[in-house]
Amino acid sequence: MDYFLYYGCSLEGGGVHYMISTEAVAKALGINFHEIEDWNCCGASIAYIGGNEMQSIVLNARNLALAEAQGGYDIVAPCSSCYIMLNKVNRELQAHPKLMAQVNEILAEGGLKYSGQIRVRHILDLLYHDVGVEKIKAAVKKPLTGVKVAAYYGCQTTRPFGEYDSCENPHTQDDILAALGAEVVEFGHRVKCCGSGIFLTEIDKCAYLVKDIIESAAAGGAQIISTACPMCQMNLEIYQQRVNAITGANLNMPVVFVTQLMALAFGGDKDGAAALNRLVVPSGPALQAVGA
Amino acid sequence: MDYNQTFAKEVYEKVDSGDEIKVCMQCGVCGATCPLRGEMKYGPRQIWSLIRAGRRDEVLNNPDIMLCTSCYTCQVRCPRGVPIMEVMHGLAHYALAQGIVPRAETAKFGKAFWEGIYDTGRVDEAVVPIKYCLQDGLVAGLKKSLGMMDIGLALMKAKRMKPKMFIPPNIFIPGVHKIKGVKQLQRMLDKAAAIDAAKEA
Structure with a gap:
């Protein structure tokens, strides 16, 4: 199974534990990731402030063109924002030949051309639909028995396209975590x-969003939250003390990437493949049941 | 309410995705689903209404147009298929292009983020906060970055950020990663900017 892994800027920085665990999971599942050579930032959801619409399109079209020239594999983005930006622009270009022609005139400045052959996927899509729950189950060496986890999806993991999972009631991450042997709790704020x-x-405004999500997961019985987006992981995890100060909450909830839990269940080292030493809020009692 | 189409026409023609609001039927699902609607004076539905009423200054100076978290909930639930988030981003971008700053801090952060992309082709999460803080000037910027120190230190301790965050000015920071094709990328972005500038003029 060959794919491009579009790392994105987060995976080189604050989401480095996503990268480490994703690579470990890929190895265990026989996924062969290639890097798009000389990829650039997708612009993320705040590109509109400094850049305009056409610039946003060009940023992503360049990556699509590079991928097409370098082998044409599906692009897999672990970051939800990267996934949405690449996917949105890809769909626009594929649907509008006039826009494609205009963008290709711009890409020619760098000697590039895009013809619309690339498919953009989220990593949950790859894990659920291409690898499949059965194969994931078969790779488990240390089941996450007794781990009470909330599968948090957030926004851009499934919205707006709902291509591989439901926008309103997604299940892919829940099913993957269940395949690892974890107890996946129900909670209201998953999307x-x-x-x-x-x-x-x-x-001051967003602190209440994080408070409500974490408290909802805790009320569902979760001891740990799993995400598949570096922005979610960061916002839910590293600002908890600030959120407590602003809202009067008392949050102390570990937040990990789904791939970290997979790496752990596949027998990976907790501070190696699973990169649990990269957490700001330690996993603590949440993973004690499995010795991590 | 008097209806004056001048501003509506301006939005349809010049704001990215602006013409999409024509099909809005004012049902209000957008505001009802917005995670930050409680923090806004107007939700999307009311902003579209103000556009149709020709209230240009009230719309473009409204901080609500820049409080979108980009969560796509309204967009997914809109029964008329209006890409609400895209219109909101378009309005904020258009206001900024007119020299209006609906939300100062988010505008500064977005500027720093975009500069990172333009200068190097990628965003360095340790550099963007510095560029963000230094827009306030050296002294105020240092004070601001000190206020963020707890977060920076926590990330450094977890080996998720290299210790660049507190070394101003950013141009002297070693190891900022540039993509190989950064010059070509900049030429592409300049050409793309010219196309949209012609539309917004």
């Missing part, structure tokens, strides 16, 4: 927004 790219600059 609510964490504040995304404006969290930091509008923290």
Whole structure:
């Protein structure tokens, strides 16, 4: 199984534990990831502030053109924002030949051309639909028995297209976590927004979003939250003390990537393949049942 | 309410995705689903209404047009298929292009983010906060970055951020990663900017 892994800027920084665990999971499942050589940033959801619509399109078209020239594999984005930006632009270009022609005139500045052959996927799509729950179950060496986890999707993991999972009631991450042997709890805020790219600059308002999500997961019985988006992971995890100060809450909830839990269940080292040492809120009692 | 189509026409022609609001039937699902509607004076539905009423200054100066978290909930639930989030981003971008700043901090952060993309082709999460803070000037910027120190230190301790965050000015920071094709990328972005600038003029 060959794919491009579109790392995105987060996986080189605050989401490095996503990258480490994703690579470990790929190895265990026989997924062969290639890097798009010289990829650039997707622009994320706040590109509109400094850039305009055509610039956003061009940023993503360049990556699509590079992928097409370098082998044409499906692009898999672990970051939900990267996934949406690449996917949105890809769909626009595929649907509008006039826009494609205009964009190709611009790409020619870098000697590039895109013809619309690339498919953009989220990593949950790859894991659920291409790998499949049965194969994931078969790779488990250390089942996550007794781990009470909330599968948090947030926004851009499934919205707006709902291509591989439901926008309103997604299940792919729940099913993957269940395949690892974990106890997946029910909670109301699984597709609510964490504040995304404006969290930091509008923290007085967004703090309540994070408070509600974490408290909802805790009320469902979760001891740990799993996500498949670096923005969600960061907003839910690293600002908890600030959120407590602003809202009067008492949050202390570990938040990990789904791939970290997979790497752990596949027998990976907790601080190696599972990169649990990269957490700001330690996993603590949540993973004690499995010795991590 | 008097209806004056001048501003509506301006929005349809010049704002990215602006013409999409023509099909809005004012049902209000957008505001009802917005995670931050409680923090806004007007939700999307009311902003569209103000556009149709020709209230240009009230719309473009409204901080609500820049409080979108980009969660796509309204867009998914809109029964008329209006890409509400895209229109909201379009309005905020258009206001900024007119020299209006609906939300100062988010505008500064977005500017720093975009500069990172333009200068290097990728965003360095340790550099963007510095560029964001230094827009306030050196002294105020340092004070602001000190206020973010707890977060920076926590990330450094977890080995998720390299210790660049507190070394101003950013141009002297070593190791900022540039993509190989950054010059070509900049030429592409400049050409794309010219196309949209012609539309917005």
